Amino acid sequence: MRALMPKAPRATPARRIRRTRATRATIVLAAVIAISAAGCSSSSSSSSGSSSSTTSTSTTSTASAPASTSAVSTSQCGTKPGVQATGTPIALGAIATNQPGTSFTDIPNMAAAYFACVNANGGINGHPVKLYIETEQTNPAQIAADAKQLVQTDHVVGIVGNTSIIECSVDSSYWQKLGYDIIDSGIAPECWSTPNSAAVNMGPRYSSDGAVQYALAQHVNKIVFDQSNVPGTGYIAAGPAALAKAASVPIVQLTENVPISDADSVAIKEVDDAGPDGAVVLNFTPPEALVILQAAQKLGLEDRVKLWGCSTPCNTDFLAQSLGPKWNSKLFVNAELLPPDVTNTATMNLYKAILKQYGSAVSGGIGSFSQMGFTEAEIAVHALESVTGAYTVQSVNAAFKAVSNFNTGMLCQLWTYGSYSMHIPNNDDSTVTPDNGKMVTAQGCTQISSVDPQIAQYRSLAGTAASAPAS
Amino acid sequence: MPPWSDFEPFIVSGLALGGVYALSGVGLVVLYRATGVLYLAFGAVGALGALTAWELGQKGAPGWLNDLVCVAVAAAVTLGYGLIFGPALAKRDPLVKAVATIGLTLVLYGLMDLLWTTSGGEARSLGLPTDNGGFSIGQIQVNWTQVIGLAAGVVITVGTGVFLRYTKLGTAMRAMANDREITATLGVPVRRVEAAAWLGCGVLAGVAGLLLADLVALDATTLTFLVISSLAAVLIARLRSITLTFAAAIVIGVLHDLLTPITSLTNYRDMTPFVLAAVGLLVMPRSRVMTQSREEA
């Protein structure tokens, strides 16, 4: 059998010429790639819309909001408008997943935008906030290393903006040992079940609870709950299972490997299992959910069930535009945060203004991701402003934990950290539905049911937070 | 075990999925028969074309132009690779040639992810005019693009089979894939035939890329590594028979989807291509060709 590699090359002229040509070609190829990547990377802002067939081709990534009444000045984010902060920086850190197919960098990037606004308008008692962002590719070793990098090398005194599929599981004992109380947008179970993490979102389990709860309220006789097969499916499924059981409605639990390559069979299976009076509730990232819903539409199946539901990731205008009018009042999406298109409050307008002025790194534009980043930064700034004396790990995290009944302007309830053994501070949500390219409210703020044992446990510790007045 | 009527819609969707596998699988075997190279970058090249077409569409160019550009990009990259690395690796094992195309795959994959970064909540999609409109079979609708996907597989299978067998150029390609040096001594214009083979392969990859981007997803990772599942059909046909590749791909697709309603097996249905390939390769009788490392077309 011929060897895989050639023998020690006795370079004949012809072979050498060929090899030299190949080497030169490789170098040229490398140069071309470098130039094209450098030149074209600016045009990578992605947006939806098919290139040839349908009518809507949105070219910008920010959805056009209803004309906001007052042009809000971003200087409202800080205490001293127009004054650049020049003191010693307060170092904060964030870890976010960024890999092909899943990117959460918008969240810490929006937090950084908020901090930039604050820094341009007085800072925190004159100190600018510097956010160190580490990205990871769902590799536990890398995530643990990122945490150590933030603490040991970057000397961060607080963690704000973590959004990762598994970071909470990997690092929770590390944060606990060092005394960091993190403010994050959680996904993994430990983001809600440990004392050192409090999230601004509800995460896949409780958001799915909300979607299932809405479906049950429409008196469906069966639930099909389908989710992506990433870590935590059992934990996530337990919530809808409890809700369905309490309502005496049968529930079918499904998982799909992502990325989905056979959306047709997934859609058919879901519809078959749900039946004409059933509901299909999805828990996927927006691209995967879109693929399933579009397949259902192509197959003509969207009306074969009573309703479709989706957890919060579906709550983007991009999805509303891509789906088209057939899904108006057919798809009901759980909204963990107040819908930007129909909320015309000062805070929402400030969010949009900051996004516009400082949020160039936020590729997703207006949507739940950037809203989460905004909210986390908002809470952090609120806490930091109460710190007297030096900004140390102890003082900063004590301030984070002391945040109590704070009106973020983005959530249904007032937000509290507190010294509890677990945290689910956002447990009240609304439901939205697409309406000709936008997400509009279908049901206002509703509490997630205490039938979910984790919610019940949290409410026994922390009580039920008050509803937030519109601001 | 669900009743038979539950399986019916999955046969239809399975045929569509089989068509998807067939497009890549047939393309791979055709390329192998014509150039002697298992072109593992087939999916990546198609994805690059599709993403370029999408980019132009975002800038407002008309759909038909974008589709042409997609095919052109795929053809250009493939031709370039073939002209540069074809001769350099001509005398080597098919394994080495295939591993070299892995190099091209990685380069294209990294490039695509750089140029078209993943954003948090959005996804790209590429539509074709044939998406709207179709007909129903039983309870589900089939759109024209799926029909075209399947038909394209058939056309490529029959067309290239005929081309390779009966035309002069096709015979020259097969001879070159077998042994380049001897073919050259026979007076065949080797460089031109080689260029024609690679160009044709590139066009195939571009067309397949366009269809797959519509049928599956416009996502660099999905399209690039879809080729792994398509390899199953290619392997069952021992890299030789285009018709067998097509048939195997259809069977794999249908079987994959037929497993969907069976609760105990549904989570494992993505294994279908791999299990069938392993069974096909290991159980079918060992042929003399296997004892030589240089596989004949």
Added chain:
Amino acid sequence: MRATLIRANLIRTNPQNATRQKPSLIKAAVIAVLLLFTLFALPQILSLYYIDTMTQVAVYSMVTLALGVLVGRVGLVSLGQVAVLAIGAWVAARLLFATTQPYPVILVEAGLITMAAGTITGLAALRLRGLYLALITLMLAGAITVVLATVNFPNGGHGFLGYNGSLVHIPPIRRPSIASTDPAYFRYAVIVAIVMFALAAAHIKTKPGRAWAAIRQSEPAALAAGINTTLYKLWALALASFITGVAGGVLAGAVHYLYSIDFPTQDSITLLAVTLMGGVYSMWGAVVAALLYQFLPALLNNWGVSADWLIILFGLGVLQVLTTAPAGLADQVPRDLARLGRLLRSRSRSRSRGRGRTRPRSAP
């Protein structure tokens, strides 16, 4: 031909063994110094971020070693090595949760079970050769990946699979009691890697190594020479699976948490690319490959550079290796440096001789 037979250790080149002893002594001394530096100095110098990264380098150097043995020594290309690593990690995690056996015992058990799996698969798969064999390993890897996605890695649950999906607190996989901190575990991983490298070296320098070299040259000729090619190919697969299984065990302790999404099929392709780039003919190549695979991405991540550039680099590296530098970086860089040294010396010599003749240097 002669050069290859020399490389295969089938004939000796230099009858004067004495002059060969000195370079090999120097080589041994260099290796010893490097190892001591790695074990004792590195953990002091590096930040925890890089210590964690270097632990991964140690783990993956074992995997690239195994792959290098298969590809470089025997000529079997495996496109599924990451799946084998996943099996090793799975077995180790299951045992670590279910039993209280000491860590080295579990590592050996993980290695043995992975070896058994690899050998049984090899019995069937080795009927194929060349491209078919490589593709069948890819298919098997794909199948294993799908199974793992459904079955998941053990996380402290009960039953054979040891997976409890509804846990709200996932327990970490334990580490050996003597090596619970990150720097200590790094040393532990390096020591295990040294043992594996020694195991591979022992094989290469003795009878199996010679048989493998003969098989790689020409299998029919080896058969004619009376070598039981099937046995030795199986032996290579068994060794590679054992080493990779042990690496999986070390990985389990390093990361504390295992997820099936961390072992995708396409990683096996990237692994092959870096192994080829590092060089499959020398054991240094395995270390270089592991550095490319784990250290460079961590470095770039720290600098905020996208990992995509590395993917492109690996692709170009594969193309370059296959067309021009078959022995990879581990062979190419020393040769290039030597060539550079010679060039500099000839330049300085000709300058010191004043204007005059400079003989054209012939390529080595």
